[in-house]
Amino acid sequence: MKKILVINNDIDTMSLLKNWLEKKSYTVKYTGNEEEVPAIMEDFSPHLVIADVMQHELVERLKKNKKTRSIPVLLMTGYTLRQTINRLPGDDIIEKPFNLALFEKKIERLIQKVVTINAAN
């Protein structure tokens, strides 16, 4: 089973995402506490991180860290301005409110990609 870590500051969003993703047969953990993230990354070792654009600084740190940089990050955003999106550190982006079919496709594609990369290693 593929594992997904959701990082957000909205508890409602996190628990709803967990509910929805578990129905798609993913194992989901979530946290609103950025300080917990490194430990969870270590223990849980997710195949994908879903984070809000508000946590872009945390995502940047994940992308700079040797241990975590190969893990794909899908950013959620409520902003629609393209110029803010260009500078963001994630691997892909999904706009709020979600188009769930697109959201699901993006999750699948990112997890697929990392599996291929890992297999090649």
Added chain:
Amino acid sequence: MEVTPDLFSSFNYFETLFHNTVQNMVLLIDKEGSIVTVNEAFTNYFGYESKDIVGKNLAVLFTEEDQKNGMPEKELHNVLSKGQASDNNYLVSKDKSITWVSGESVLVENQDGKVSILKIIQNIHKQKLSEISLKNLNEFNENILSSIEDVVIVLDRHLNIVKANNAFSSLFRHTGPDIQRLNFADLIKPYDEFEELQSNIQNAITSKKGFSNSLIEMEIISGEKKIFDISCSSMPETDWESHALLVIHDITIHKQVEREREDVIGFVAHELRNPLANLVLCNEIMGDALKENNAEELNEMLQRSKNNVSRLNKMIAELYDATRVNSGNLKLDITLFNFGDMIREAIDTVEVLQPSYNIAVKGDGDLEIAGDRYRLIQVITNYLGNGIKYSNGQTEVILTISHDSKSVSVSVKDEGLGISAQQLPHIFERFFRAEKTKNLEGIGLGLYLCRQIIHAHNGKVWAESEEGKGSTFYFSIPR
């Protein structure tokens, strides 16, 4: 001295000149400066009769100021020592009006060897006046130009700078006569990436059609980056040369306001989309639950959906309120009421929404207060809501009322997360939310709104907090 026959025979000619000229006024003055004789042109113009003036010192013709400065003596000395003198100055008529004249004095000697001074004067008053008004006009134009804050530049058809005002030197590193050798295209080259501005100006000069609202970002002397609006108009041709007039206007501040507004709108949109995203998820899960006949989940999702709708609603209300407060439209509806009753009503409102929390009230609120009751309830519910939000599992929030003869204060104390020392000074600012508590609800305008309401009551707001131990929010308003 022997007088040549030629000069002798021309005496009549000089005499005619002396008596009959209209333009040239002639005076004969002795070595001491006394006027010996004047011609008709002189008496006609200055209004003196011959007898008024003959025998008087030439000083009477000078203005008081010139007399004080010793002008008549200087003129006399000059002509006596050098044989000739010319000068421009004012002369005073009999009616005290003054006329600007150009005078030339020469030393003459008669057959008896008597030395006199022949002074020929011309009225150049009109020329002088037009010269002065031209000078004033020029000064006036220069003053206009230099008091314009915008940079104003005149360019020739090769884009060389012909003229620039003072503001130019605040923008570019050139001053004084230096600037006349500069080429504008060279100056803006680093900022005019595709030479668009340059070719636009060139076109404006050739086609004689100006342009406006051309934006360019430039680094000014201070190193700051500023945004300018450039407009260009073609000037009427002078000396067969075509010129362009450029006005460079700093619009940085307007652009900043615009960007800030975009940021705020972006932020608000982002915040509003959170509960909307939750609703999308709720609906999806409800659809699944319906298919699975899972009434329990359906019920739960329905509840959460309701919560998110009310959250959205609250955000929009907060936003609307803050917009009104921010634009200075907060009008208080002042009535006289019992302070304690008002506090009780605020607590009731909060307890309906958060039944699991215990709000303890300390102090005596039994006093009459003039204020906006509805707005003050808003502040107290906000403070209590915050206390609960930050409570971190603790269920008690303490509200204390205190008053003296001048003011009444309320504090709301929780034993929750607390706020860091760096964040504490900013908590009453617009869109501020302590990082850890970003979850839950609101858009970061609640405390800002409280501050504005209390300020409108001529009161003040403040907070104390210790991270991990809790916070206390205060306000006080005059009685």
